[in-house]
Amino acid sequence: MTHGPVLDPAGRPLDQIRLTGVSATGHHGVFDHERRDGQTFVADVVVHLDTRPAARGDALAATVHYGELAQAVSDVLTGSPADLIETVAERIAAVALAHPAAVAVDVAVHKPSAPIPVPFDDVVVAVRRDRVLAPPVVPAGDLVPPPEADPLPEPVPDAAPQTVPDPLPDPLPDALPDPLLPEPVTLVATDVHAVDHPDRPDGGPLRADDADDDAVVEAEVVEDALDRRPAEPVDVVLAIGANLGAAQETLRQAVADLDAVPGLEVLEVSPLARTAAVGGPEQPDYLNAVLLGRTTLAPRELLHAVQRVEQGHGRVRLERWGPRTLDVDVVAYGTVVAATDDLELPHPRAHQRAFVLAPWAQVDPHAVLPGLGGGPVAALAATAPDRAGVRWMALDWLTSPVTVVPPPAPGEG
Ligand SMILES: Nc1ncnc2c1ncn2[C@@H]1O[C@H](COP(=O)(O)OP(=O)(O)OP(=O)(O)O)[C@@H](O)[C@H]1O
Numbered sequence: 001m002t003h004g005p006v007l008d009p010a011g012r013p014l015d016q017i018r019l020t021g022v023s024a025t026g027h028h029g030v031f032d033h034e035r036r037d038g039q040t041f042v043a044d045v046v047v048h049l050d051t052r053p054a055a056r057g058d059a060l061a062a063t064v065h066y067g068e069l070a071q072a073v074s075d076v077l078t079g080s081p082a083d084l085i086e087t088v089a090e091r092i093a094a095v096a097l098a099h100p101a102a103v104a105v106d107v108a109v110h111k112p113s114a115p116i117p118v119p120f121d122d123v124v125v126a127v128r129r130d131r132v133l134a135p136p137v138v139p140a141g142d143l144v145p146p147p148e149a150d151p152l153p154e155p156v157p158d159a160a161p162q163t164v165p166d167p168l169p170d171p172l173p174d175a176l177p178d179p180l181l182p183e184p185v186t187l188v189a190t191d192v193h194a195v196d197h198p199d200r201p202d203g204g205p206l207r208a209d210d211a212d213d214d215a216v217v218e219a220e221v222v223e224d225a226l227d228r229r230p231a232e233p234v235d236v237v238l239a240i241g242a243n244l245g246a247a248q249e250t251l252r253q254a255v256a257d258l259d260a261v262p263g264l265e266v267l268e269v270s271p272l273a274r275t276a277a278v279g280g281p282e283q284p285d286y287l288n289a290v291l292l293g294r295t296t297l298a299p300r301e302l303l304h305a306v307q308r309v310e311q312g313h314g315r316v317r318l319e320r321w322g323p324r325t326l327d328v329d330v331v332a333y334g335t336v337v338a339a340t341d342d343l344e345l346p347h348p349r350a351h352q353r354a355f356v357l358a359p360w361a362q363v364d365p366h367a368v369l370p371g372l373g374g375g376p377v378a379a380l381a382a383t384a385p386d387r388a389g390v391r392w393m394a395l396d397w398l399t400s401p402v403t404v405v406p407p408p409a410p411g412e413g
């Protein structure tokens with residue numbers, strides 16, 4: 001394989017477990033005869049890891065069991081047919097990275113009998129994947145049991161510059177227009193002032209006495225800059241998650257529901273991640289995804305719109321961080337930084353949540369989370385405390401006719 005070493009955080013090459021020449025008959029390919037007749041596929045896998053913890057305790061559990069790895073690789077080769085050996089390579093990478101000790105993996109898939117009309121020796125697709133540049137597919141067939149909660153080796157975002165996406169973002173456009181607020185502004189508490197309100201017939205400031213005369217006005221109408229619509233559409237990032245019911249189907253529907261919100265357009269949808277629940281009670285794994293969109297709604301209007309979508313899917317709030325049919329968070333609204341009683345931007349916990357950051361980095365590798373604690377999303381994903389809980393990503397989850405990730409079973413995870 002032509003990839004160089006993967007380095008540890010101190011810049012030293014990591015150890016490797018090399019498994020070469022695993023061969024099996026598979027049915028991958030775009031031609032009917034390939035699907036029908038099958039042919040030989042061969043895989044080479046190099047797992048990059050620190051083998052010292054295993055050697056220190058002479059403990060198989062602390063390393064990657066090469067026998068199990070070989071079986072899993074063979075299962076992918078013989079498993080559900082894919083058109084491309086690129087897809088097969090990603091599935092194998094996903095299997096290898098399911099081992100908590102694996103920091104990165106090189107996979108080569110050979111197809112020596114490929115239907116190529118000229119004499120040739122071999123054709124190979126070779127990929128390197130790690131926990132930042134994660135495989136965008138789930139392995140075919142059953143999920144490998146989730147890894148035990150062993151401590152992960154230290155992340156190596158700085159250590160493998162040849163493979164990990166550049167943690168420095170592309171320069172931000174100079175004039176990232178923030179039509180709402182001239183500069184990123186921190187609103188420390190609800191900042192009460194009247195603003196022009198788009199819903200008021202005269203467009204003027206909304207006042208408490210705008211309410212129906214017969215209605216009992218119990219609360220003062222309090223508005224702040226987060227109620228103001230932007231002069232131009234603003235880029236937004238939404239995170240969706242679910243771990244109750246038919247989670248994948250709910251998330252698919254939620255994407256459609258959000259796109260149907262007047263004033264909100266969904267532009268990109270991340271791969272679907274299966275993630276261990278973070279915080280709260282014992283609960284099933286989540287399915288999570290991130291949507292990139294554009295809105296003409298005010299931030300608080302957007303919050304209320306996403307909350308209506310949650311409610312439409314039977315969301316009930318019983319306990320903090322409890323299981324839910326659907327959660328939709330506003331992760332970022334342009335570059336606005338604000339903290340009010342009901343809305344914080346960016347979302348106050350987004351910077352530490354791999355279940356948000358990892359899918360976001362997949363759909364936008366150069367994304368930057370604004371605000372204090374923000375930074376390049378791919379780099380934040382690589383160090384987020386729950387990064388080991390991000391188990392699989394499925395690329396085609398919106399369109400695939402079948403469930404690409406088995407719905408989490410109650411108590412599982
Ligand atoms: N950026 C934001 N996106 C969504 N909700 C927010 C945001 N900032 C503040 N909130 C407030 O958080 C409240 C609780 O939201 P929710 O019930 O979805 O929390 P949660 O999903 O259990 O936990 P977490 O907020 O940690 O994701 C909402 O009623 C909302 O007013």
Ligand SMILES: Nc1nc2c(c(=O)[nH]1)N=C(CO)CN2
Pocket residue numbers: 240241242275276277278279280285286288321327355
């Ligand atoms: N894996 C995962 N864990 C969570 C999630 C979530 O979406 N995914 N949402 C939470 C509250 O929003 C709390 N914990």
